[in-house]
Amino acid sequence: MSVTPSADPPEEPQAVAAVLDELAVLTVRRLSVQGDLSLTAATTLSYLDRNGPQRLSVLAARQSVTQPSMTQLVQRLEREGLVCRAVDDLDGRAVRVSVTDAGRALLAERRRRRRERLTEMLGTLSPGELRELTRVAGEFLPLLRRLLEGTADE
Template identity: 40%
Template sequence: MIHMAKQSASSKLSADASELRAAVFRLSRRLKQQRAVSDMTDGQFAVLVALKLHGPHTLSALAEREGVTAPSMNRTVNCLEELGHLSRTENGVDRRKVDIVITDSGRRVVEETVRRRDEWLSKVLSGLDGDDRETLRRAAAIIMREVER
């Protein structure tokens, strides 16, 4: 009997995890559709966000931050540089190194994309009652706490 109760609790937990994963994934996809630049990849956008939030990085530091190889990051940086969203500058401490820096154009892409995403989500939230919005506010806090562990 105890074994069945544990199995049932485990099944319920697994089902809850699956339901939450699916909901978060679908929400993420809908938010990603709200872009300032429609042909920019998620990886390219993530690089611009990292540079905007954390300042200049060397290529290797940026690759490490984003969890990709240096050659892969170099391709991403080259593309964003060609579009004028970032630039390479001499490192002020070690002249052998090059820093990758977000440009005003890159900042505008990040800011406009964030604005569009917040606007879309605000519209969704405006259709909910106060209890549902409070539930989502609490869920967001729990999710952030857990992913930042």
């Protein structure tokens, strides 16, 4: 899918949104490993890794799932040794969840496998295509980061 400048500005955001949506779907579909963590489990671990221990309620809100669903996910991740739970120091009734060293190692391995797969895929491009993709990616990534920063806590 290619995006061409539109004479009608309201269509430009729709065209870009369609490209970003296709990019997200293709990325998840092509880089996911069968039998790997669910997307919710992976993003929960990544969030804990980046932001430190969190309350279950925060994790549930962050992942847009119910608190009982997040409790089940955390229990499964805890059984797998990827997270641990502890009583919140500020509120003894609450639980804080943190990623374990095993969870961090799993995240690092997932990143390594994704980058390895991407490197293989990039190897199928001609040198000119790779240069063009490198140029476009260098411009695209900062814009995408800026766009998504506004939605980081939603």
